Every structure is written in structure tokens, then in C-alpha cells.
Amino acid sequence: MINTAVKQEFGSNPLKVRDTNHYQAEYVHSFVDRWDQLIDWDRRAESEGDFFIRLLQEQGARKVLDVATGTGFHSVQLLKAGFEVTSADGSPVMLGKAFENARKRNHILRTVHADWRWLNRDVHDYYDAVICLGNSFTHLHDEKDRRKALAEFYATLRHDGVLILDQRNYDAILDHQIEPRHNFYYCGDNVRATPEHMDDSLARFRYEFPGDEVFHLNMFPLRKQYMQRLLHEVGFQRVTTYGDFKETYRESEPDYFIHVAEKRYIEGGDEE
Template identity: 30%
Template structure:
């Protein structure tokens, strides 16, 4: 079992091949921009940004985007995309390290997408991560956090995700993803990459540990860190969250500072 950073280091070159980014962005951006447009400012931080596709799309639409990720390989790929966009920059930072890097600089909105929060494995670490989100947001700022709906996944014992097939010049690529369920809502996320080269197939197997955080565990943590108005959605179409039916758990949480809460 690997650390998250090692897991994505080993997959960085093919990560974008595995994801159908045009389809994904067309599905997710209307929801995200709908939230962001309600904010007074245009400064967005994308935590656990991967190869920077959301940041690039938002920069093209006029937002000032800062992306962060723990993987230096992912950040290097993202940074090549930022070269012609002065309103887009990337840093290598883990979740929980944002305020230390940016100090007094504050953002209007924070994104943490792509099921990234389950890489935070322990309750104390979760509190520190959500607290760090709050520290880099302006008063009234919004955090949009997406993860899979593990309440449904655990209830249905949904172990296998849909396989992904891609054609390349070298041959076909198959991405097979599945979970090993562990006690206390931990999971091992396994990814098998099959590469066709000539008449043969080669395989690569990668595994990383996740924590399947549930809505009832996350909401008290967000509230304790100053997010007093919280909305839950079950997908990027904006459907209300239903714990046994929704595909996603999308948390839209607004920060209100203590002194403002007393007004």
C-alpha cells in the first residue's frame, strides 16, 4: 500500500488519459461557476488540483486561480499549462499546508474536487485540513468539496468502478479500479493499468488507502471550523443529497467569521 504522493507519482503520465476531461468539465463547470459567480471576488484556490484542468478552465473564464497538489509530478504537468496564463499558478503543497504558504493572502473560493478529501485518513488530520481551508478564505468565502458518496458505496458494497478504455498510438490502455473494504470505513483503492504493446500486454498495479468519510462525520467538522451555512448536493446537476441514492457528496460551505456571526 502506497502513500498518496507515490500513488499519483506512478500514474502522473497517464492520469489525463484515464479521465475524459472534456466530458467531465462540461458536466462540472456549470455547477462550479454558478457557485463562484455569487462571490464578490475572483480569487480561487484549487486544493489537490491534480494536473490542473479545472484551474485552466476557470482561468480561461477569467478567474484568478491558484492550484496546489502534493504530487510534484502533477504540479509540473499543471505548470506547463499555466505558462501562457498570468492568472494561473501552481504550488506543490499537501492538504493542510495552505495557510502556512499563503499567510495573509485570502481567497474568495476554495475547491477540493476529484474525491481528494478521502486521502485524509484521520479525524485530527481532517479537522486540520478543514480548518486550513477556512484560514485561507475571506469572510463570506465559499468552499466546494466533492467526494464520492461512501454512504451509498458501503450500503451497496459497490466494490468495482466502471472500467476505462483508451486508444493510443502505442496500443490500447485499460484502467480497472476497485476497492478492498476495511474496518472503520477505510478502503484500499486499487488501480490496474493494462497496456497493449504490439501483441503483448503489460500490467501495473497501484494501491492507496482512503477513508470513506460520511456526511454525518463531515458536517460537524465544517461547522466547528467556521462554516456556518452548508448546502449538500448529490451531483453536479444540483440535485439534493440523498445518502442512499446520490453518486456524489458535494459540500458547499460558506465561512462566516466569529465577529460577523454575532451581528
Template identity: 65%
Template structure:
């Protein structure tokens, strides 16, 4: 399906049985015009900025980062924040509708001309050129990959885009708590729009289907794979990342059952202490 067709889609389509939709490529039919137009109501840029503070900026600056590839830019929130913090930023996304919205948001929020690239993570090196000090993959975006093969391929592409001492910052919902029945899945830090409901409709080991209800009565859904925290940390190690620090809701010592986990994975080679 080409970009021209995709940018004209307004309504989601999940077929006769939405719970059977468990394919990576389906996200292009989920982030359609109607939902993209309302996405910033869900995020609430001001409240989200207040909630996360300088966490990402400080993590990057502490490692001497100058260039950043935002591989899941969405509507551009983090790309704009990074540009304003002085980072040389390239913004990529697999959804052409999201990229169009991000480009407009960059202009509307400080007059920033975002450098946007339409790219599928599994072939990231084909579409994005050069190396970066950091790659960020935020907003629970990685959970749109439904097969382990896709997840490993995407992480390998992220790794390859990094310089020898680069860092990947990747986040995820606390699906452990959701799968284990310890939380209803409502987020206080990432989806801050006070008039938008984002709740799980269905959860099993292979699917977390969320419902998003907006003040005008419109309703949208996203189908995602419920990644467990230690599983993703294991994949990061398998790809080659040497040190992985995991934060809960931006805290090194997380509170009980945080909304989100943020993994900071360093590529810098660490000598084997047992060698």
C-alpha cells in the same frame, strides 16, 4: 523526503500488507510518476467537463467570487477551467509530480501559465500567502487524510485562507453507499475514462482501497479514508462554516445513491436565530 527524490519515484510501494497503510503522508508514495502519467486517461478531460457542466463556475459566480485557491489541483483540470472562466486562480497540491503535470497541462490546454505551489494542507498558510474568495478541494482528495486531527487541521487552514464572506467547495465519493453495500463504487461523473477501471479492492470503516487498471495492463492503487457524508458536514460546522449545502452529482435534489457529494460551505456569519 524532498521534492527531488519524490519526482523521481515511478512505482508505488505499500509494503508487505497494503491494508495496514493508513497514514496521511503516504499519498506522496501513491501519486508516483507512473500513475501521474496516466491520470488524465482516468479523468478524460472532455467527458468530465461535459459531465459537470458549469456547476462549479456557476456556484462561484453566484457568490461574487474572483479569486480561487485550488488546493488539490492534481493534473490541473479544474484550475484550467477556472482560469478560462475568468477567475484569478492559484493551484496547490501536496504531490510535486502532480504539480509538474498540472503545469504542463496548463501550457498544453490554452497556453495558461499556472501559478503552482507545493503545499501540505495542514500548513497551508505557511506556503500560500494572501486571502481568497473561494477555496476548492475537489477530486475526492480530502479522503487522503486518515486522522481526524489532520482533517480538522486542514479544514481550519482552508477556513483561515478565506475572506470573511468566502466559500469552500469540497467533494467526496459517496462512501456511505460503499460502506453500506449499496454500490460498487464506480463513478460516472468524475473518472470518465472509458478504458480505465477504477474499482474498490477492499472496504472497511477505516480504509477504502481502490484499484486502477489501465489499457496497457498497468495497475495502481490508492488507499483512502471512507468519509461519511454527515460526518464531513459536521466537521465543516465545527470549524466555523455557517451554511452548508450538499449536492449529489451536481443536483440539489440528488438521485438515489449519487457517485459524489459536493459540499458548498459558506463562511459568512449567520446571526443566531435563537439569540
């Protein structure tokens, strides 16, 4: 069911909303319509460069499942680069916006409305790569949901496939109270995305747009090592983590971590 609400509803105590299923109520039409102001596609493309395209090419990937399509930015970039892309999202509002954005740029998205926890119920194919970008994985508030989603990603990958998943650097925010700089991911002018509340099980972010419009997202603050451990435990053999598109970084510096998890079996044990 498409959420046509204009305003978000978090109830009388927004800090108690720590439920995976609530994301449907958070991505209301009015928020989704303004999401691209936050991203700024042209500046985002400039800041990322060919990082994800190069990673996928190095892995020999051709067929990609974008499980957190959002408004379609990465799906469109990959289509332009010649990849075969399927675009999935749990929000039908986001999928509609993504399809519209792609059509404006002369691309037709192959879209699937799918909840990650039951991904293979709706996606019936195998892929060289799965991408889950835009800090999307932190919408999963329960560990059982995170494990189930990763298992679904793993299952839809070919035997030598790769998962590329990113997350905010919550460690820096939780431990040092460092405010994100958004040098790469949120490139829009006159918009702000700031942490309004942060504890070990809730990251509540405030999004401010011109005209005094304010929206919020409630997410789970994933720690880097915890995420790496989950990826290994679900079966990925090698996990390489980048910080803001760099292989070498100081732990507190990046806004985002990008995990590249390889399914390819490594004889003799784990490698980093």
C-alpha cells in the same frame, strides 16, 4: 522532494497503510502520467458543465485557491472562465503535470507546493473561495489532520468566503456495497477505478489502465454527515450538499457528494 519512483510501495500488508503522509509515495510518476487517461478532460468538462463556475459566480467569488490541483483540470477550467486562480498540491509530481497541461492549453498556472495541514505557511493571501475536489480530502487518515486542514482552509478565506469540497459517496459503498458508476468524474475509456477493500477506516481503490498496469490509493471513507459536522465545527455557517451536481437526490444514488460551506456569519444561529 520529488518522488521519481516508477512503482508504488505499500509494503507486505497494504491494508495496514493508513497514514496521511503516504500519499507522496502513492502518486509516483508512472501513475501521474496516466491520471489524465482516467479523467479524460473533454468528457469530464462535458459531464460537469458549468456547475462549479456557476456556484462560484453565485457566491461572488473572483479569486480562487485550488488546494487539490492534481493534473490541473479544475484550475484550467476556472482560468478559462476568467477567475484568478492559485493552484496548490501536496504532490510536486502532480503540480509539474498540472503546469504542463495548462501550458499546452495556453495558460500559465500560479503553483504552490503545500501540505494542507500547514497551508498558510506556504500560501500568504486571502481568497474568495477554496476548492478541494477530486475526492482529495479523503487522503487525510487522521481526524486531527482533517480538522487542521479545514482550519487552514477557513483561515485563508475572506470573511464571506466559501469552501467547495467533494467526496465519494462512501456511505452507499459501506452500507449497501454499491459499486461506483463513475458517470461524471472518471470519464476515460478502457480504464477502471474500483473499490478493492472497504472498512470503516480504509477505502483501498484499484486503478486499472490499458497494458495491465495497476495502481492503488489508500484513503479514508468519509461519511457524509460526519463531513458536514466537521465543516460546521470548524466554523462554517451554512453547509449545502449536492449529489452529482444535483440539489435533490436519493442518498444511495450519487457517486459523489459536493459540500458548499459558507463562512459568512449568520446572525441568530445556524441555517441549512
